[in-house]
Amino acid sequence: MTLNLLRIRAERIAKGMTQEEMAERLGISRSAYAKREAGIVDIGANELAAISEVLGIDRDHISIFFDVSSPIGNDNEN
Secondary structure, eight states: OEEOHHHHHHHHHHTTOOHHHHHHHHTSOHHHHHHHHTTSSOOOHHHHHHHHHHHTOOGGGGGGGEEOOOOTTOSOOO
16 A cells, blocks of 8 residues: 555645645644655654544545555456
């Protein structure tokens, strides 16, 4: 599973928040948040939980931020 950074960005924009506003709510600088949203800096589990909370996504639905790809070696090669 990989984190879908475009989904995080889309949810932020859908809530009408700028990167600056998101960063303020997370207690970090805009630059630090922008690096996370761009994939330059990894987003940890605690940060993802905080981002979800700010966006109003409850923990039961945090999976919307992940891309689930088929397991390695399971490409339906029969």
